Amino acid sequence: MLQRLTAGGFERLIAVRFAGPPVTFPPLDSLQWHGSLRAFGWGLRATSATILSVVLFVTFIGIGALAHDTHFSMLWAILSTVLVWAGPAQIILVSTLGSGQTILQSAIAVTMSAIRLFPMVVAVLPLIRGPKTRRRHLVLIAHFTAVTLWVECYRFLPHVPRERRIAFVHGLGTGLMGVALVATIIGYLLAANLSQTFGAAVLLLTPLAFLFSTLRNAKELADVLALGLGLVLYPLAARLNSGVDILVSGVGAGTLAFAVHKWRERREAA
Amino acid sequence: MSDFIGDWHALVVLLVAGVIPNQIWRLLGLWFGSGLDEGSDLLMWVKAVATAILAGVIAQIVVQPPGALASVPWGLRYGAIVAGLGAFLATRRSIFAGVVCGEAVMLAGTWWLG
Incomplete structure (x- = not known):
C-alpha cells in the first residue's frame, strides 16, 4: 500500500510540478x-x-x-x-x-x-x-x-x-x-x-x-534476457579491447536471448 | 561569433562520426521496415540484438564512465544502479522511483566519502 502510494504519488507530483497535469486526449471521433x-x-x-x-x-x-x-x-x-x-x-x-x-x-x-x-x-x-x-x-x-x-x-x-x-x-x-x-x-x-x-x-x-x-x-522473456545478458556480457567483451566490443556483446547476448525464446516456444508447442 | 561556431573541422567530425552513423540506421529502418512482418523471426532477433546493444551502451557508461562520472568510485556507480533497480522493482516498475533512488545513493555516497 505504502509502496503504491509513494510511487504513484511521486509520479503525479512530478507530473503536476514540472510538466502540468497529464494530457487527456479527446475521443477518437471528436472534431478536436x-x-x-x-x-x-x-x-x-x-x-x-x-x-x-x-x-x-x-x-x-x-x-x-x-x-x-x-x-x-x-x-x-x-x-x-x-x-x-x-x-x-x-x-x-x-x-x-x-x-x-x-x-x-x-x-x-x-x-x-x-x-x-x-x-x-x-x-x-x-x-x-x-x-x-x-x-x-x-x-x-x-x-x-x-x-x-x-x-x-x-x-x-x-x-x-x-x-x-x-x-x-x-x-x-x-x-x-x-x-x-x-x-x-x-x-x-x-x-x-x-x-x-x-x-x-x-x-x-x-x-x-x-x-x-x-x-x-519489456513484454517478453526474450527482451528481459537480452537486456540482462547484454549488461553482463559487455564488461567481458570489453576485455577483448577489439574496438567493436559493444557489437560483440550485443550480437552474442541478443542471439542467445533469441535462441532461448525459440527453444521455449518450441517446447510449449510440443 | 567564431566562438559560437567553433572550428569547422569539428563540425565535419560531427557529421562523419555522429550524424551519418545514426541516420544510416534510421534510413535503413525506413527502407526495409515496410517489408518486415512485426512477428517475424528476423525482426524478433534484430529486436533482441538491439536491446542487448542498448544494454551494452548502459554498461559502457557505468563501467568506463565519461567525464565527471569517472570521479565516482566504481563500487558506488554499481551500487547506485543496483539500488535504483531495487526501487524500480519494489514500486512495481516506476521509472521515477528507480532513477531518484539510484541518484540519491550516488549523491549520498559521494558526500559520505567526502
Missing part, C-alpha cells in the same frame, strides 16, 4: 482531431504528459555540459542534438573524441550504439502508417525516432485517430526535441559553474533512465 495542425498541437502538448521529458531535459543538460567541457562549440552541441538526436550516441561521441580516440574508432562506437534505431523505426512505422501514406511522409518521423519517442508512441498512439498520427508524432517529436535543445543550451552555458558531483549525477541519469524504461517496456 479535425485538421493536421490541431493534431500537431496535441502531439506538442503530449510532451508535457510524460516523465521522460524531465529525464530528457536533465540528460541533455549533461550532454551540453559535456560538450562544453570537451571544448566543442555551442553550434556543435546544438547541431549534435538536432541532427544526431540520440542521447547515448552523443555521449559516446563526445567522450571518445574527448579521450583522444581516432575519428574512425569513435565513428565505429557510435555506429554500434545506433543499430538499435533500426528495429525501433521498423516497429514504430506500422503504428503510424495508413493506406495512403507514402514513404517520404515518414522521413521526419524516422528522424525523430529514438528511445523516448519509441516508448511514448506505444502509450499515446492508441488514443490518436490513424489519419492524424503523422501530424501528432511530428508535434510530439518537435516538442521533445525542443525540450532537449533548450536543455543542451542551458547545460552548455552552465557547464563552467557545474560542480563535479552534479556533472556525475547528470551522467548517471542516462544509464538509469535507459535501463528502467527498457525494462518497463
